Amino acid sequence: MKIRPFRLSLLGLSLFVPAALCAVVLFLIIYSGQAIVFNGLGFLSRITWNLGNLYSDPVTIKGIQVPLGANYGILVFIIGTLASSLIAILIAVPLSVGAAIFLAEAVPELERSRPRWMPPIRPALSMLVELVAVVPSVVFGLWGVAVLVPFIGKYLAPSGNGYGLLAASIVLALMITPIIATTLLDSLMQIGKENRESAFALGATHFEVVSKVMLPMVRTTLIGGIVLALGRALGETMAVLMVSGGAINILPTSVFSPVSTIASFIVSQLDSAESDPTNMAVRSLAEIALVLFLITLAVNATAKLLTSGALSVRNRK
Amino acid sequence: MSVTVNNQPRFQALALRRAIISHIGWIACGLGLLLVIGPLLDIVGVVAFNGISAFSLKLFTTTTNGTAGGLLNAIEGTLVISAGGMLIAVPIGVGAGIYLAEYGSNKLGNTIRFLSDVLTGTPSIVLGYFSYIVFVTTLGWDFSVLAAAITIAILIVPYLARITEIALRQVPNTMREAGFALGASEPAVVFKIVLPGATSGVVTGALLALAISVGETAPLIYTAGWSNYLWNGKLTNAPIGYLTYVIWTFIDQPDARSHALAFAAAFLVMLVVLAINIGVRLIIRRTKLT
Numbered sequence: 322m323k324i325r326p327f328r329l330s331l332l333g334l335s336l337f338v339p340a341a342l343c344a345v346v347l348f349l350i351i352y353s354g355q356a357i358v359f360n361g362l363g364f365l366s367r368i369t370w371n372l373g374n375l376y377s378d379p380v381t382i383k384g385i386q387v388p389l390g391a392n393y394g395i396l397v398f399i400i401g402t403l404a405s406s407l408i409a410i411l412i413a414v415p416l417s418v419g420a421a422i423f424l425a426e427a428v429p430e431l432e433r434s435r436p437r438w439m440p441p442i443r444p445a446l447s448m449l450v451e452l453v454a455v456v457p458s459v460v461f462g463l464w465g466v467a468v469l470v471p472f473i474g475k476y477l478a479p480s481g482n483g484y485g486l487l488a489a490s491i492v493l494a495l496m497i498t499p500i501i502a503t504t505l506l507d508s509l510m511q512i513g514k515e516n517r518e519s520a521f522a523l524g525a526t527h528f529e530v531v532s533k534v535m536l537p538m539v540r541t542t543l544i545g546g547i548v549l550a551l552g553r554a555l556g557e558t559m560a561v562l563m564v565s566g567g568a569i570n571i572l573p574t575s576v577f578s579p580v581s582t583i584a585s586f587i588v589s590q591l592d593s594a595e596s597d598p599t600n601m602a603v604r605s606l607a608e609i610a611l612v613l614f615l616i617t618l619a620v621n622a623t624a625k626l627l628t629s630g631a632l633s634v635r636n637r638k
Numbered sequence: 639m640s641v642t643v644n645n646q647p648r649f650q651a652l653a654l655r656r657a658i659i660s661h662i663g664w665i666a667c668g669l670g671l672l673l674v675i676g677p678l679l680d681i682v683g684v685v686a687f688n689g690i691s692a693f694s695l696k697l698f699t700t701t702t703n704g705t706a707g708g709l710l711n712a713i714e715g716t717l718v719i720s721a722g723g724m725l726i727a728v729p730i731g732v733g734a735g736i737y738l739a740e741y742g743s744n745k746l747g748n749t750i751r752f753l754s755d756v757l758t759g760t761p762s763i764v765l766g767y768f769s770y771i772v773f774v775t776t777l778g779w780d781f782s783v784l785a786a787a788i789t790i791a792i793l794i795v796p797y798l799a800r801i802t803e804i805a806l807r808q809v810p811n812t813m814r815e816a817g818f819a820l821g822a823s824e825p826a827v828v829f830k831i832v833l834p835g836a837t838s839g840v841v842t843g844a845l846l847a848l849a850i851s852v853g854e855t856a857p858l859i860y861t862a863g864w865s866n867y868l869w870n871g872k873l874t875n876a877p878i879g880y881l882t883y884v885i886w887t888f889i890d891q892p893d894a895r896s897h898a899l900a901f902a903a904a905f906l907v908m909l910v911v912l913a914i915n916i917g918v919r920l921i922i923r924r925t926k927l928t
Contacts (some may be wrong), residue, residue: 324817327825328741335742337834338799339753341792345760347769352771419670427664446675448919453678453917456908459882463904464681466889467688481852498674528660556761558856574741584763588859603771614760621759 367394462563504546545627689905724788735802766857781863805839
């Protein structure tokens with residue numbers, strides 16, 4: 322085989338990308354190794370996160386130096402992550418399905434009667450929906466703190482405190498709506514004319530055509546889009562950190578309870594983890610990051626399988 | 639005939655119900671669209687209003703002092719970190735995109751593509767924490783420009799690779815064949831024919847990556863730190879300020895002056911990100927129309 326230096330150098334450049342990913346995973350595993358041994362499986366099921374007494378002499382457990390009384394459990398953050406993301410999905414799915422249907426089917430109807438001086442509506446509206454996706458998450462968080470949290474505190478929360486699970490879920494829902502809506506819009510636009518026309522010929526109303534013929538056809542893509550959005554919501558950090566109230570060692574009891582997600586907890590622990598002389602807190606945080614990586618990896622892989630059509634019924638022969 | 643007559647009221651009732659359900663359905667869908675677009679307009683409106691009212695010349699000429707002062711250090715820091723990240727990421731990302739588009743239709747290419755997608759889906763805080771344990775503590779760089787720029791580069795490189803690949807794949811194969819028929823070498827075909835043909839796509843990718851790097855926060859918290867002063871030019875062992883840090887920490891301060899700074903910073907960031915995205919979309923639309 323001929324050696325092609327040009328191709329090889331391009332290959333070398335492109336290998337940086339998988340190398341970066343492998344480095345991230347590998348270093349997180351190596352660094353959290355001691356923490357994984359010390360925490361055991363209870364890491365995932367314990368409620369308390371306690372750095373221990375950082376000023377007394379460290380004790381040795383299982384051959385590992387840890388601060389006296391240190392105990393690391395992340396069940397609270399796992400529950401907080403899952404709860405905020407699932408509520409966000411519950412809010413976002415009906416909104417984005419409605420928005421996508423309206424953009425795909427109703428707006429062209431309205432366009433037909435649009436006067437000539439008006440610019441086309443659909444490109445402008447779908448661009449607006451897509452632009453929601455690029456607003457930085459910290460700006461969403463700022464809006465949450467300035468507008469949403471006071472609103473929830475004034476009108477909804479019995480305690481008068483707007484920070485909590487509901488605020489985090491609503492902000493997350495706003496951030497993931499465009500992902501679901503654009504996925505659905507694209508697949509609705511690709512449905513063949515004959516399917517719609519045969520439904521109309523049977524006497525279905527326009528809305529029945531959409532809800533009973535078109536939506537079932539794009540079900541798999543819709544679910545794929547939802548799972549993709551779930552992956553985004555699970556890993557979202559800043560917006561959640563700013564509005565969630567930051568609970569620790571306590572499980573949420575209602576939608577107004579303060580919560581922490583895995584991602585927001587990692588950020589909030591920077592200072593306290595650094596003060597641990599045995600480094601065990603920093604190692605446990607690396608273990609949390611690893612858990613978060615594995616969860617999002619599983620969710621994104623599921624989304625990929627669904628959107629690629631590998632699991633759709635029509636392709637199974 | 640009698641059967642039809644007997645069914646008439648039932649049929650009419652059914653038709654009425656279907657019409658009502660359809661109308662309710664359309665209204666619900668329209669509400670959905672309003673509820674998606676409404677908050678976005680509110681976000682833009684609130685941030686723009688509060689941001690512009692906080693604008694002054696001092697904002698761009700003085701550095702942050704505690705939670706007051708200007709934003710000069712943060713603006714400079716964001717520019718330095720983004721430029722550094724792009725400097726590292728663009729050659730790698732565009733190179734990877736070229737490889738994937740031109741020679742990546744095989745198992746190796748698919749593997750790279752898959753792992754690149756996994757990297758895209760990795761939460762940015764995980765990347766930030768990785769950089770913290772590797773660059774900031776283990777290598778002893780402390781909070782620094784280099785650690786922040788490398789983290790941003792890891793974050794945007796998969797986007798660059800993917801968008802470059804898509805852009806290059808749209809260049810028709812006949813162009814490559816024509817180049818080879820004229821006796822051009824592989825590098826000549828790529829750099830003189832394929833890349834110029836896909837310039838707008840590659841530039842689009844770079845601009846979108848820039849928008850991402852300006853708006854990111856989570857990966858910088860553990861790598862850039864924060865500094866009230868202008869950048870001293872050192873790549874390591876010197877923390878640096880950035881705009882998104884101002885947004886999420888200053889809004890938690892009690893006084894109105896720091897809130898104004900947070901909104902001003904958010905307005906700057908949002909302006910850059912939205913301007914880049916709207917610009918890119920308009921360019922894409924124009925090239926599609928002609």
